[in-house]
Amino acid sequence: MAIVVQKYGGSSVGTVEKIKMVAQSIIKRKMNGDSLVVVVSAMGDTTDDLIDLAKQVTGNPDKRELDALLSTGEMISSSLLAMALKDLGHDAVSYTAYQIGIRTSGQYGKSLIDDIDESKIKESIDEGKIVIAAGFQGINEEGDITTLGRGGSDTTAVAIAVKLKGICEIYTDVDGIYSVDPRKYVKAKKLSEIDYEEMLELASLGAQVMHSRSVELGQKYGIPIYVGLSNSDIKGTVIREVTNVNMESKPVTGLATSDEDIAVTIQNISNDINVLSNLFEALASRRINIDMISQTSPVDEKVNISFTIPKEDLKECLGIVKNYADKNSINIDEDITKFSIVGIGMKTTSGVAAKMFKLFSGNNILVKMITTSEIRITCAIRQADKLKAINLIAEEFKL
C-alpha cells in the first residue's frame, strides 16, 4: 500500500461541481488500496479576488496581513473537499498549515518550507482517513501565516510526499509537459518523462506548468512527480531523474519562449570591474532580476554592456543605471523574445548550438544576445521572428 500525495490546482476545484468530481477521483484511487493525502489550491480565482479586496483597502497591502488573507482561500477549498468526501461515505479530515506544522522561513509572499511535522498526517492515515492539506501556506518562526508564492501548492505537495516517502501527483488543467507550448506550436509533442533539470530550465523560461521549487525539492529528495489532467485517463508526464542519456536520446527535449523581458544597453561604460560589480549589486539589492548579460571587448578601457530585465522593473532599473552612465549612452530595446532550447542530451551531444545558429542565420533571424548553461541555450531574438524560430527548431529537433 503506497501513500499517494495528490495536488489539485485551482481550476480543478474551481466550482462545487468540480470539487465533487475531484472527490470521486480521490475515492477511485483510494479503492485501489492506496492511502491518500490531497493538497488543494484555492478555488478558481479566489486568490486573485482576495488580492483585489486587499487592493481596495490599500494600494500597498501589508505583506504579513496579505499572506494571512490569502491563506483563507486554501482553507475554504480543503474543508469543502473534506465535506464532499465525507458525504460520499469516506472519512476525511482537512488540515491547515498550523495543524500539520508546515514551518516556513523567508519573506512573506514567497516563503520557503523548512519542515513539516508529518505525525498528524500519519496518524490520520492510520485511522483510515483521507487527509486534505491546505496548500500554499505555512507558519514562520514568529507564528505568522506565510504563503509560498503563486503555484506554491505544488511545493506543499512535493514536501509532504518527501516527508511521507510517498508518490507525488500534480493534477492541473494541462495534460502533461510538452516539448513546446502547444498554443505556440500545434505539432508539439507531449513528453512521457522529463528530467528535473530540464523541467527547471523550462520553468525558469516561462513554462508555467509547475512551481520551480517543487521540482527542485523533488530532485533533491529523488521524488518523481507526475503531472497530468484531473478526472482523466490521459497519460501525463513524469518528472524524474532521466539517466539513460545515450547517443540515441534526443539532444533537445524542450523549447520555450518569453516576451516578458527587455534589453538595456549601456555604451562606453568603464571596464573597471568595480564599476560593473557595483552596478549589478545595486540592481540586485532592489531585487531586479537580471537574466542575460553580454559585453563587448574593451576599446580604450570602455565596453558596451547589455542585459535583460523583466519589463516591470524598467523604471527602477533606469533610476539606478543613471548613477553609472550618461543618459545618452543608455539604450532600451523592447523588441526582445527570449528563445531557449533545453535538453540534458546537450551534455553529451555537441553541435546543437551550431545547428541552431546556422538555422537562424539561414533564415534571417537576428540573434541579439546569447547565454548558455550545460543543458540550455538561450538567444534574444526579435519578437517578429518568434513563430518562425519555433517552427524551424521544433522541426529540426523533432519536438
Place this chain on the structure above:
Amino acid sequence: MAIVVQKYGGSSVGTVEKIKMVAQSIIKRKMNGDSLVVVVSAMGDTTDDLIDLAKQVTGNPDKRELDALLSTGEMISSSLLAMALKDLGHDAVSYTAYQIGIRTSGQYGKSLIDDIDESKIKESIDEGKIVIAAGFQGINEEGDITTLGRGGSDTTAVAIAVKLKGICEIYTDVDGIYSVDPRKYVKAKKLSEIDYEEMLELASLGAQVMHSRSVELGQKYGIPIYVGLSNSDIKGTVIREVTNVNMESKPVTGLATSDEDIAVTIQNISNDINVLSNLFEALASRRINIDMISQTSPVDEKVNISFTIPKEDLKECLGIVKNYADKNSINIDEDITKFSIVGIGMKTTSGVAAKMFKLFSGNNILVKMITTSEIRITCAIRQADKLKAINLIAEEFKL
C-alpha cells in the same frame, strides 16, 4: 491608559468602505491614549455565503469541516482591518484563534471558550500595536478549529476583556438596548444601563442584540459591556450590575415578544412522575428546547400537560411524544406569542404580575400559559393580541 476591547459586528465591516471607517474610529480612540484590541466578525453576509457553499457540496456538511470553513470569514475581515490601519500609519497585527490560543471545548458550531493565552496580545500592545483578533473561533483540545455559534464574536470580545482586565465595547447596527423592540413599539425608550440578568432574560426571549454567553461572561467577571453604534456619537447602553434598585426604580425594564414557539398539549397523560420525567428526558436527549410548561391538577391520576417548543422541532418532538400518549390526545397550538416583561425591580416590587393580568383580562387578551422567574413574567398569548399587549404594558410601565 486603559485597554479597550472593541467588537465590530458583520454589518459594521460589511464593505471595504466600512472597514476603512472602522479603522478611523479605532485610531480616534487610540489617539485618546488607550490601547486597542479589536475583535471583528465576518464581513456582511460572508458566514451565510460560506454556509450556502457548504450546502451546495452536501445537504449535511460535516460539523468539523463546517467550522473550519466558517472560521475563514473572520480571518478575512481581521486581516483587511489590520491592512487598513497600517495604511493609515498605525501599526496593527491580526491574529487568528490559533495565534492567540483561544482554547475551546464542547460541540462544533457552539463551542465554549475555556481560556485565552493573552501573552501574545499583551506583547503586541506593549509594542504599540493595535491588535485585531478574529472573533467567533477557537481551537479545541484536538487542535480542530471550532466556532462559538452565531454572535459568538461578542463572547470572544468579552473573554479577551476579562483576560486583559479591559473595557469592553460592542459596536453593532443598533444604537443600544431598548425597553421594547422599536420596530414593534415606536415610543420605546433606549436604556442608558441594564443589569446583566435583565439583559440575559431579554436575550433569551428573542432580543437578538447580544450573544447571551457574552453577557454571562461579563456578569461572571464583572466586566461592564457597552453596546452602541459604530462610527457615531450617539450614546448606547451599558450592561452592568445595577445595584441601586430602590422603591423609586422602575419595576419593569424591558419587554420582549417571540413568535418562534408552538404549544403542545397532551391530555389525560398518567400523573406518574416517571412517565413525565422520561418524556422530558427523551425530548432533552434530542436537544429539543422546552420552554414553558404548565400542568393541570390530576383527575383520576391523569393530568393535562402543555409545553412550548421551537417551531422547527415539532416533527421530532411529536415522534417522541407518540411513545407516551395516544395520538388523539395530542393537540398542537400554533397561535402562540410569548410575551415577557423583565426587571430586576420585580425582586422588590410586588403586584407587577397582578397589574399585568388585570390589564390583559380587561382588554380581552387571553393568557394561555404562564411562567415566571425572579425577574421575569412570561405569558403565552394569541398572536393577534401581541401589538395590543405591547402598547398596554409599555404605557403602564413607561417603557
